[in-house]
Amino acid sequence: MNSTEHHPDDPNGAAAHLSHDGSTVPAPRLARSVLLATMAGYSLVTAVNILDAGSSPLENGIGFLALLVIFGLQxxxxxxxxxxxxxGCRVTTLALQAAxxxxPLALFHLAWGAMCGFLAGSVLLLLPxxxxxxxxxxxxxxxxxxSAFxxxxxxxxxxxxxxxxxxxxLxxxxxxTLTRLVARLHAQRSDLARLAVAEERLRFSRDLHDLLGYNLSAITLKTELVRRLVPDMPAPARAETDSILALSRQSLADVRKVATGYRDMSLREEVAATRSMLEAAGIEVVATVGTGPLPPQIDTVLATVLREGVTNALRHSHVHRCAIRCAEEGGVVTLSIDNDGVEPVGRNPFGAAGPVPRQAADEPGGTGLGNLTHRLxxxxxxxxxELGDDGWFRMTARAPLGARPDTFDLNRMENAQK
Structure with missing residues (x-):
């Protein structure tokens, strides 16, 4: 993530943001101010030319009114x-600006010429x-x-x-255009910061659940085994053992509660953030979510699949178009992520090295697809x-709505110890 530098006297973000290479990127308010000052400068020059033309007060009034209209339209x-x-709306406002x-050229001749430059810029901004x-x-x-004739x-x-x-x-x-790009960059920085925080929370919850949760489960099981192996232990020792068992069970429940709270994600929010990020990168996006509220486990896993899939596609391929679709049919939620960024050399655009398979194996293993496959x-x-006949790479995740997550079971672990 790029660091940002905020001036203490600029709480609204008008100060420059510092990028990773040390260069400064103006914030949206500063970019808009530069644009506004430039247009006001051109308009002021035209206003001075109108006054210097020696026209009648009525003609000057018409000129100033037209100048205000053009400035507002610009x-x-x-x-x-x-x-x-x-x-149609863009063509209408351009026609009004052209008029x-x-x-006013008939009244002020070339003293009015700068305003036609505004029209030339608007044409470039609004039309194909x-x-x-x-x-x-x-x-x-x-x-x-x-001028010539x-x-x-x-x-x-x-x-x-x-x-x-x-x-x-020009x-x-x-x-x-620069103001537009700076505004999109500023918004994208917020999205990237939010995604980075969510990614770190997800990593923390996974480590908390998988490492600390497993250890606490093992402590609980071992304590249970001690009670069974030593049935005639003294009463004070049994009381202490019961206390340890109760504490370990409560700690395990607390860890799972905290981990679940950290890793809950929303597929709809992730789709919105992903669409904003891809469009800011100049990628054409089609995104549809045709499902109702999803169970938290499914919502989180599908949101993670979307993030991982899009991240790997951007990292390992040259994407120009991307389609994200989620639908529910027959009690099964299906999330598909398609992109046209398959590299000619046959590199898997979702991160696997080597030739792109027609159907990739669904085996756990690795830190990307394998982890997602395991969680699903x-x-x-x-x-x-799969790589389709149309050259698009497709990643499809399916999850049944009625399925219960395969959570860690103390009884199963105890039976394995026996």
């Missing part, structure tokens, strides 16, 4: 969620690349044509107008992996 277009609006950009870049160039050429400026002035329009558009596009097996479930 704020809307530069926000991180702008691309999530419907296509406010081009119509195959449409945006031709329109971006067309806006610059339109200002060049207006309408107001009859020199070739040097016309080229300068073209260049300033395109550069202004500045708006670049700063808006204790619930009566299974874990399979």
């Amino acid at each position: 704020l809307v277009h530069s926000r991180p969620q702008a691309r999530q609006s419907s296509y 406010c950009c081009f119509l 690349a195959r449409t945006a870049w031709p329109l971006y160039v067309a806006i610059g050429l339109s200002l060049y044509g207006y 309408v107001v009859d400026r020199s070739l040097f002035d016309s080229v300068y107008t073209l260049e300033t329009t395109l550069v202004t558009g 500045v708006v596009f670049g700063l808006s 097996g204790r619930l009566g479930g299974s874990l399979t992996t």
Whole structure:
């Protein structure tokens, strides 16, 4: 995890965050402030040009009103969620901005040119690349044509107008995109921190349950055996033995309670966090969870399968698309994790070295798939992996809803000792 450095006078996170290589990454508030200051600077230059043009008070009022409208629309277009609006809404606001950009040219001529740069930047921000870049160039050429043929400026002035329009558009596009990326990075840092904490809690609960729980179970069993092997022990010794037995049983119950509380996870929360993480990495994600509330044991194991599967896929392959689906049918919950990131050399994208098998073995062993297979097996479930004919790698976990977890049984251990 990357460490962060917070300035004591900046409780809202406006200070820079320190990354693992020592470089600084601006927080969202700082990035938005830079973008806002840049757009305000361009608008102020245009306002000064309007006042310097010697127009009438009415014309100046129209110019300032159009300037405010453009500034407001640019704020809307530069926000991180702008691309999530419907296509029709984006086209409508772009058309309104275009009207406010081009119509005042008749009053203020090239003194208004910087606002067309805002329009060029908005086109790049809101439209698909195959449409945006031709329109971006067309806006610059339109200002060049207006300067050269309408107001009859020199070739040097016309080229300068073209260049300033395109550069202004790139500045708006670049700063808006940077602000969007910084906001996503900031949100992703929170997700990664939460996932790291959850992973550590899971590791701690597993060690607590498997190591300390086993030792306490053995102490309980040995104490029971002492009572049976020495039936005629003195009363004080029997009382002490009973005290030790009661204490070990209570300690074992407490350890299991604490371990269970630490390792409880939610599949739905894990799906949401995973989707956010993958989308921030530029991976196309389809995620559906078609089940009701799941038993805690199944919910935790499936959430762990999802985390391990996606982590290994990102670590060992080049994923561009990922599909996560969970459904319940016939009393069995099925979680499938598919991705298109199988490497050409045939490396298993979920962590196993060597050629990718058509059906991977479901044997426990190793720290990744084997551990997950073992945990699902204790619930009566299974874990399979396969490379489909379509080139997608599929990982499928199944767990029956009615199954009881195969927990540690003191009677079974006692019988084994006998």
